[in-house]
Amino acid sequence: MSAPLPIWKTHYNHPSEWDQSFAPLSLPAMLEASAAAHGAADLMDFMGRRYSYAETLDAANRVACGLQAMGIAKGDRVGLFLPNVPHYLAAYYGALKIGATVVNFSPLYTVDELAHQVSDSGTRVLFTLSAKALLPTALKVMAHSALERVIVGSVAGVLPMGKSILYRLFKRDEVAEMPHGDPRVTRFSALVDNDGACSCAPIDPVNDVALIQYTGGTTGTPKGAMLTHQNLTGNARQVDLLDPDPSAPDRIVGVLPFFHVFANTCVLNRTVHRGGMIAMLPRFDAAQTLALVQRVKATALPGVPTMYQALLDHPRVDRTDFSSLRVCISGGAPLPAEVKARFEEHTGAKVVEGYGLTESSGVVSTNPYEGLNKPGTIGQPIPGTLVKLVDKEDPTRPPPQGQPGELVFAGPQVMKGYWNRPDADADVFVDGFLRTGDVGEIDADGYIRIVDRLKDMIAVGGFKVFPSQIEAILYRNPAVKEALVIGVPDAYHGEMPKAFVTLSEGAAMDGEALKAWLNPQLGKHERVLAVEVRLNLPKTLIGKLSRKELVAEEKQRAASA
Template sequence: MSTGQPSPAAYRHPVPWDATFDPRSMVELFEEMAARQGSAPLIDFMGRRYTYAQVRHAADRVACGLAAMGYGKGDRIGLFLPNVPHYLAAYYGVLKLGATVVNFSPLYTVAELAHQVDDSGTRLLFTLSATALLPTALRVLEASGLERLVVGQVAGALPPLKSVAYRLAKRREVAAIPRDPRVTRFSALIANSGGCAMPTLDPARDVALIQYTGGTTGSPKGAMLSHANLSANAQQVASLDPERGRGVDRILGVLPLFHVFANTCVLNRTVLTGGEIVMLPRFDAAATLAALARTGATSLPGVPTMFQALLDHPDTATTDFSSLRICISGGAPLAAELKQKFRDATGATLVEGYGLSESSGVVSCNPYEGEPRAGSIGQPLPGTRVALVDKEDPTRPPPAGEPGEMVLAGPQIMMGYWNRPDADAEVFVDTPDGTRWMRTGDVGLVDPDGFVRIVDRLKDMIAVSGFKVFPSQIEAVLHHHPAVKEALVIGLPDAYRGEVPRAYVTLEEGAEADGPALAAWLNPQLGRHERVDAVIVRAALPKTMIGKLSRKDLIAEVTAQASAG
């Protein structure tokens, strides 16, 4: 294997690469911080603040309420919630109980939610009395093995005046909570003292979170993340900041907490450092800019489309960004042009990182200080090993100088997939030295200083006349055109060559360019086998639940159109 281990002299993160992290439970980390600074704010929700002590007491009452219902250690409890204070109370309450959190996206359909409820064996589901959530949850209650719902209300979590305004203005967005013995109000669940006994946790063995993968191919799989996995990744991410402990730590929580990126970088890491989460129910550019101005937030994790949306919003020109210090981009490649534009507009540092559900969120990141390495996802986090293996045979190294599939080892790597030993056998590779490596499906290169560059995903590669074409390389060229805002390249069937690349783009506001002109500009810059058969200009490109461009959904759209036509 080609490990690409960075030398001490080349490693640019503040903590040494060979640092170790003791296995600790997420409950222990939370309890320590709540005891240390109970009166400090943990949540700012639309102007209402909740202290560490208040969230701790709410989590205790959630745990005791669940225990009184008969739930306990090892049970799977689902969170079907947006970013609201209920999420933190439920998250830590479930973990205190010794149960396992299962994250579910509020964007799931009934069929998707029911499938994952049954697959995980989720017994109880937390949700809200929102028309976008409760009707779906009630249908899943009838269509799956789910036993109970616990239903909260947003109005009760808002500041008093906003609560009244919400009840008046948002009546049509609130669903009636039915009188059903299987449905419990959140307020009734926590109507206790919170003084029940809590179980002892084994950080390395107890599953804290089942995080379902995005399902790029086939059905999503549940990554089992232990307490030790999550706490290690929180410590690793916190260690990246050379300014840790020297000033205000206030993070804009606009990424959805049900996603692993936010779970580590917004929630777990911020609790570990004693920071404050400025929580928004969902990403909205205007609301995010207003929250930044109101609170003086210091950091903002997001995906590239979020940073682009902020740049596109007219309020950006008048927003005070002076407090904003660090923004971390993940989930999709960050175009160099977008990075520079954001830095010019805000003065904040925007760094690119990389991670997976199976890695508790984060594997590598560019250093916060110093010149970035162009086109790189940075150096591995402390304690993380990245190696390259042959794309066809993971037991061998790749040919010298050629890209290889990235494999990972570290304290944040998952225990395995929930009830999927077949998938575990495919994703894990053991080496004679006793290291258990996890295959990523991503093809990369590692430079002599240990900086990693993703070439593409194995499953995304396009086979053109026997040659492998990487869509991301064509997309990178397209981003150099001043009119191109977003780009996706997919492979389409071709009778002669097997597959042919085709590009789909959106344009910058006010830009004028058509597909043939863009193709004529693009193709001379590509190898003969990489050249696209067309560039299609669209008003929008499909995106995932967290706002990153979705190649899978674009392929599905194009395939459906071809079948219909």
């Protein structure tokens, strides 16, 4: 394999040197260092209630001691089934402090999805909220899995006093009833009812796994990426080096979900490392986000393209004061040039597009905050990251001269491997580099452009959706003979899943009936735009169902429209 391109050593547009190394650092040590330096400073703003670095560290210490009292020890898996709430930070850093491994679970998961990943990871304890959208799902999973304990937080308990009273009065119908007398269910307040003074096992940042983050990888099959403490603190420090003015105020909007690796690195860990403040919302709402930007005088607003489009579409956008906003990092899906231009015009902030994978702890490359930006590219690699192209058919050799190749990379942020999947490790690592499954080009300035992808993953508003999972559910319907799911262009989400099926002999279901049957069984981000019934589906010469013809048809249809 050819040597890495030297362009970033001589033509680097990020403010720091490309050739960087990062000393071993654990996530709890990173929080402790920031608390020592900025103890009284605000780390969190949640609906107007502020939590300092010292308070957050104290809560994490109490979670650590509470988990130890439950018998949770180093190496055990602790699940977070949480939106962006203060409980997340306390549970995340508290579990990590005792050497446990955190497993992130999306609050959008169905019972089956959560149960599968709880079982696969061996999660012993699960943190969640008393919301009807979360607690019943967690309890059903505990009833039919090896999950031992559920720890339940209250939203009302972390709100400002006035909002807490209103929440208890007017949001009671959104709160699930706690099961009585079940020793497996513990209130968060009871867990942290201790002094936080307990000794914890030492952490090896380089080798100890901090986070199991589920991803489709390059094959579309969900796998748990094992991210070490050093992977995550390394990527947080890499991202922090991208800021040309590290002394500037740092108030970042936290509406991207912490359970997603993009926000986990760019919003949570980077901000803790910097000593900034996270102004968080439990879910994205355009009106609330615009109000939050103005209220806290936000300086950064990371997001996905659909989020920026929703903000632009909201009537409040023209009445929002964006004067404090410096930079917006877009990831998760390609950023349309017109969305970037319009958002920059409305806000005066720079919108830069970046790229990363779960397997990379979040970020591989991005356009510079200042200087040369190239729309349609994912910029240059971040400090300490080697990127190169390999042949699409044979990753052990470079691509033909002048031809695109598969993007591979190496750096401190590259995962340790997949949880209990040495077979997948063998497929994704080549000569110390991680294969991305994406096909790209690198120009003379060292800017990377993604031109295709080897994998079939569908990017829906920044979430990954895997056709094989939707197809597997379709095949459960006796009316379905064959099924294929592809991503079709969508102006708001970037892509949406669309299913194509043929019917079993004698079946009479139409597409709308199949869609109505299918979507309730899927997570919200997985739901299909349509189900189209056909007499035949395209196949390869050997009879394998083929997506590429359907993808071409839909692209042509979108272009004609």
